Amino acid sequence: MGNQFIISHDVGTSSNKTVLVNTKGNILATASAPYPLLTPHPNWVEQNPEDYWSAIIKTTKEVMEKSQISPKDIIGIIYTTQAMGVIPIDRQGNILRPNISWVDGRAEKQAQKIMNKFLGERLFKGVVGTTLMGKDVIPKLLWVKEMEPEIYSKTNYFLDVNGYLKFKSTGIPIMEWSGASSYGFNLKKKDWLKTFFQICGIETNKLPPLVRSIDQVGGLTKEAAQDMNLLEGTPVFGGCDDVQSAAVGADAIGEGEAHIYLGTSAWVCVSTSKNLKFKNGAAVIQSADPNMNQVVGITEAAGSCIQWIADQFYKHEKQDKSINNVFELMDAHVKEIPPGSDYLICTPWMLGERCPVSTTTTRATLFNISLEHTREHMMRAVYEGVSYNISWILENFKKDYGFEVSTLKLIGGGSLDEQWMQILADVTQKPVNTVADPQMAGAVGSAICAAIGLGIYDDFSCTKELIKTDKHYEPNQKNAKIYSELLTSYKSIYYSLNKSYAQINASRF
Incomplete structure (x- = not known):
């Protein structure tokens, strides 16, 4: 047990912070790598998903070099990420456009259009408990459908940042519950709010299958393992958004x-x-x-x-x-x-x-x-x-x-x-x-999710x-x-x- 370690990545708005921790949550090595925010238009904020992956590769290699740990002692990889990302991928797994960031506010017209389907903002707020904003995910999905119809039609799945990184790691397109809950998630049934998406005009077959934070979703592909200098098949876990991992890391x-x-x-x-x-x-x-x-x-x-x-x-x-x-x-x-x-x-x-x-x-x-x-x-x-x-x-x-x-x-x-x-x-x-x-703290909290998934706790x-x-x-x-x-x-x-x-x-x- 003392020679087993988890690599946890905290993929934030401006940088990725990576920790190598043991099964007691003690940090052995850390590394970070920044990436830019792109603002191609007022109130638009985007990022290139490839920049996240480059940061993951760089920091993984760095913590392994600093710690001198053998790849065979890595028992889990997990991501905690910024929420509400919108990354469309096609059937071949190609990225169709830059990630529309959580701070992006482009979809105000689409938010109003959706609320008008519920006879206006006041009634919508009465039913849902809050109004929709141009920063929310479903209006942004509708924005892609209306403003970039070719991209929308080619989209096989919309992934968030965590889903994209799990996909790059395992080749499996999925989304974890906490990430899904910033899209549209039924907290009682633990499933997509399919009827709501349909009313808003978003096809539910573009939403990926769901997993829990503690679930092992697959192993590193040969390509991902080579990128990271790790072993093919190293377990990758569901992970969660940053707010959720922070709660774990803050006790x-x-x-x-x-x-x-x-x-x-x-x-x-x-x-x-x-x-x-x-x-x-x-x-x-x-x-x-x-x-x-x-x-x-x-x-x-x-x-x-x-x-x-x-x-x-x-x-x-x-x-x-x-x-x-x-x-x-x-x-x-x-x-x-x-x-x-x-x-x-x-x-x-x-x-x-x-x-x-x-x-x-x-x-x-x-x-x-x-x-x-x-x-x-x-x-x-x-x-x-x-x-x-x-x-x-x-x-x-x-x-x-x-x-x-x-x-x-x-x-x-x-x-x-x-x-x-x-x-x-x-x-x-x-x-x-x-x-x-x-x-x-967020990265340590995420590592604890992996440790629970591994049965250590x-x-x-x-x-x-x-x-x-x-x-x-x-x-x-x-x-x-x-x-x-x-x-x-x-x-x-x-x-x-x-x-x-x-x-x-x-x-x-």
Whole structure:
């Protein structure tokens, strides 16, 4: 058992992170490889699936070289990936167009068209629990059908990112339950919502067969094994989307347990066995645990807002060779600004938003700027803005679902930022725990799915033994008043400016 290892790939929006772990979830080696986002048109975001596979090959070889492990000791390969990808393949397995990314918002007209089949947005929301957006998968499938009919007609299956990588690994076109649940999945019957797809005009024979996260779906083909320098037939497992693996890697897989991911994007997620409705932009999706569901509220831009500040306002510092880490410098500057940023508020909706509000046209705002404000104020306001968004989601979860979250379990690169963690604790007035190697938590969570599939562990309760808390942050009650006041203003900014944003951006998106 001690000489057996799992390779887990976390294929995110901007890069693939790969971990080689043993059966206790301990990391032996890591590697990462970036790939670009393509924006061929305003509000379009695409990626080349070949770039994912190139990153998989590169990082697999790298962790094997670093660890000096023999390929015969690799007992499983698994992927956890960004959700909601749209990758059409033909009967020969050829990719027909670039992946339409989850942040892409091109299909607003198709979303409206689908809702009109249900006699309008209001009735649709009453039936389904949420409105459809141009960022949702089924409108994007309809967009392909209407705008790229030749591609649609040649499509044998639509795959998500995880499905594509399993296909490249095994030659078998399939989709895992959690990935399917961001398309259209019946959580009770564990099957495609076939009638809904048909009403929307999407042929269900273009949807691949379904598997669970813990299922062995096949073995590495000869070609894939040669690409990776691994053995042909090495078991490949179902895997899951990133939100679901993060819950496992954060030890937030049990009833009512919550985790927050802070990376390029962010999300708040609560696990539950209940079959709940979509509300206020929150989605109810399949957990990595086949017996559980998850309520998740996704914030489109989080760490990407911090990166934007670094790119636009710290160019000089980034070029200064005496500064090793510009983000540590930014952290020190954030500390100098008082809580509330002297009443400067940032709404971090750089890409529109999913939750706590659903909108494709809204964009980020710096509100209430005056002569006293500096770039450091703007920066702290961004950290606080993401935290306001998360706090609003938590409030909705309590109101809509009765979730009383006592402690926030944080993972993702943002959880390494101690100032941000304290701000989040202060804004939400909840204690915050982080895990060790938080950027690798999703990959470790995915590896645990493979370990359960291999029979090494009986079920997902093993996370209590495998996942340990690293750092703890207590909320400062002195800051509760200012943040409560500014959170109220933060919400009112959305309601006051939403129509203005829709008006100015209507012709652009």
